[in-house]
Amino acid sequence: MAVFGVAVSVFLIVLIQSLFMGVRDSFGAMVEELPFDVWVAQDGTYDIERSTSILPGEYTESIADISGVKGAESILGRRVVIGTGDRQNLEFVIAFGSGEVLSQAGAKERATPASGEIVLSSRFARTIGAGTGEPVWIGERSFTIASIVPSSFSVLNMTDAKATFGLGDRINYIGVIVSESADASLVASRIDAKLSDANAIGRGAFADRSRAAIDSFSPVFGILMAVGFIVGASIISLTIYTSTIEKARDFGILKALGATRAYLYRIVTVQAFAVGLCGFALGTPVAYGAAQGIAEIVPEFTTIFNPLYVFGVLGIVLLMSGVSSLLPVHRISRVDPGTVFRA
Amino acid sequence: MATETGTVPVEPSANDVVLDVRDLRKTFGSGAATVVAVDGIDLTVHRGETIIISGPSGAGKTTLVTLLGGILTPTSGTVCIGGRDVGAMSAGESAEVRRSKVGFVFQTFGLLDALTARENVEVALNLVGKGGASARRQAESLLTRLGMEQRLHAKPPTLSGGERQRVAIARALMNDPELILADEPTANLDSKQGRQVADILRTLADTYEVAVVIVSHDQRIYDIADRLLWLEDGHLTLPPSSSLEDR
Numbered sequence: 001m002a003v004f005g006v007a008v009s010v011f012l013i014v015l016i017q018s019l020f021m022g023v024r025d026s027f028g029a030m031v032e033e034l035p036f037d038v039w040v041a042q043d044g045t046y047d048i049e050r051s052t053s054i055l056p057g058e059y060t061e062s063i064a065d066i067s068g069v070k071g072a073e074s075i076l077g078r079r080v081v082i083g084t085g086d087r088q089n090l091e092f093v094i095a096f097g098s099g100e101v102l103s104q105a106g107a108k109e110r111a112t113p114a115s116g117e118i119v120l121s122s123r124f125a126r127t128i129g130a131g132t133g134e135p136v137w138i139g140e141r142s143f144t145i146a147s148i149v150p151s152s153f154s155v156l157n158m159t160d161a162k163a164t165f166g167l168g169d170r171i172n173y174i175g176v177i178v179s180e181s182a183d184a185s186l187v188a189s190r191i192d193a194k195l196s197d198a199n200a201i202g203r204g205a206f207a208d209r210s211r212a213a214i215d216s217f218s219p220v221f222g223i224l225m226a227v228g229f230i231v232g233a234s235i236i237s238l239t240i241y242t243s244t245i246e247k248a249r250d251f252g253i254l255k256a257l258g259a260t261r262a263y264l265y266r267i268v269t270v271q272a273f274a275v276g277l278c279g280f281a282l283g284t285p286v287a288y289g290a291a292q293g294i295a296e297i298v299p300e301f302t303t304i305f306n307p308l309y310v311f312g313v314l315g316i317v318l319l320m321s322g323v324s325s326l327l328p329v330h331r332i333s334r335v336d337p338g339t340v341f342r343a
Numbered sequence: 344m345a346t347e348t349g350t351v352p353v354e355p356s357a358n359d360v361v362l363d364v365r366d367l368r369k370t371f372g373s374g375a376a377t378v379v380a381v382d383g384i385d386l387t388v389h390r391g392e393t394i395i396i397s398g399p400s401g402a403g404k405t406t407l408v409t410l411l412g413g414i415l416t417p418t419s420g421t422v423c424i425g426g427r428d429v430g431a432m433s434a435g436e437s438a439e440v441r442r443s444k445v446g447f448v449f450q451t452f453g454l455l456d457a458l459t460a461r462e463n464v465e466v467a468l469n470l471v472g473k474g475g476a477s478a479r480r481q482a483e484s485l486l487t488r489l490g491m492e493q494r495l496h497a498k499p500p501t502l503s504g505g506e507r508q509r510v511a512i513a514r515a516l517m518n519d520p521e522l523i524l525a526d527e528p529t530a531n532l533d534s535k536q537g538r539q540v541a542d543i544l545r546t547l548a549d550t551y552e553v554a555v556v557i558v559s560h561d562q563r564i565y566d567i568a569d570r571l572l573w574l575e576d577g578h579l580t581l582p583p584s585s586s587l588e589d590r
Contacts, residue, residue, distance in 0.1 A: 253453045258442030259470050337414050340453045341405045
């Protein structure tokens with residue numbers, strides 16, 4: 001029973017943690033997924049999720065001339081509502097300029113869907129229940145799903161995107177691939193120097209900034225994990241405490257025989273840690289399995305199981321076990337060894 | 344002050360003294376509600392000696408045995424086991440003396456129900472940080488000597504009262520104690536099993552030269568004692584003649 005209770009607690013903690021990591025990772029995932037070393041955005045743009053960047057379209061050509069730049073791609077991108085039938089949801093949609101730079105990077109299909117077509121991410125296609133060849137709508141416009149690919153974003157043709165987003169000749173970002181011999185930060189500095197109203201940001205920093213958007217929710221996740229911790233620690237503690245009371249006579253016998261406090265405490269803590277570890281061993285794989293199952297049904301349920309974080313949960317379980325043994329240990333210290341002499 | 348008395352005269356040397364009690368006193372409560380449980384007892388027990396302390400219910404026998412074992416702290420006086428005053432020790436120090444020098448046999452056996460007979464005996468060695476195969480062998484050897492070779496893996500609830508007490512005696516012997524304190528060891532046994540347990544305790548004193556102090560009002564076992572003492576109203580005296588009539 002105690003093992004089951006701790007397993008439930010571990011299940012909650014692991015699931016919440018992996019969900020948090022999954023959601024966090026999905027923010028800015030498109031930045032990591034694309035091969036651009038440097039992202040150029042309007043000055044003051046912080047990240048791709050919460051800031052709106054608008055740049056003149058001609059900036060792409062002017063950047064292409066900068067030393068160390070191998071290629072520059074115009075990008076339109078924003079989160080929009082895509083629907084099919086009566087189902088709709090938010091999806092990040094990107095359109096690329098010429099697509100040549102991406103084609104060189106081996107992403108031609110994604111870069112250049114034909115006019116009137118859209119390449120959907122498989123996760124989003126599952127979310128709205130759409131398949132290849134079916135129509136979807138964005139605003140007043142309809143598109144046919146050309147293909148469904150594993151990705152963190154969906155792709156429109158640039159012409160369609162301009163018409164849909166209503167930006168005219170303006171673009172949102174410029175993706176830059178630097179030469180093999182060039183230093184990305186140096187290239188970024190050169191872009192900043194040339195374009196006073198633009199800001200060049202390295203891929204890693206831009207992705208991190210985007211992921212930070214979810215960090216504002218981390219106190220909520222933290223509270224949920226704390227609840228899991230308290231539930232688990234309480235279950236272990238109550239179980240061991242009850243067992244200690246039931247076995248008070250046995251502890252009295254051991255005290256009468258000369259058992260040291262350390263010996264008695266070891267019995268309790270070993271029990272607590274055994275319960276904790278069994279609960280961890282049971283709860284972790286169940287949480288993993290549940291996450292996979294839930295993701296099949298609810299595609300937005302993105303989870304990441306990082307072995308390091310799972311070890312972190314193991315640490316939490318060990319802490320839980322240690323904390324939960326304090327109360328029973330206190331109870332043992334009050335057991336009277338003289339009770340064993342009473343008939 | 345009580346005087347030390349006995350039924351069998353012994354003249355051991357001072358070096359053979361295992362238990363030496365001087366002017367032992369234990370009171371409970373305070374003021375007008377003070378209860379004197381043990382009142383100025385002197386007692387010396389030598390190696391290989393068996394004494395039985397008897398007395399009426401409520402005379403303070405259990406209090407005395409817990410004082411002798413260093414479990415209760417005396418109000419005044421000394422309880423020296425192997426020359427060390429357990430009454431003046433910290434709880435940890437007196438526990439160390441119990442682990443290394445004293446074996447206990449309880450009226451209710453004091454066995455751990457979750458463990459087998461052999462594991463119960465091994466516990467005594469576990470308490471001093473020893474374990475493994477040698478502890479197992481030693482426990483099996485002791486239980487075999489006490490006729491328990493067929494019941495090594497039985498758990499206490501499945502054992503008879505006499506078998507349980509033999510397991511408890513084996514446990515008491517595991518650390519080669521100088522002193523065995525037995526509190527009503529035959530009280531929960533029928534006459535045959537009680538006799539067997541009493542004979543075993545007597546044999547321990549003779550064979551291993553252990554000092555055995557038995558607190559009991561079971562007259563059937565008085566004959567195993569070198570000395571029989573009477574505890575009443577906290578005082579240790581010669582037994583009244585009436586208590587010896589049925590011996």
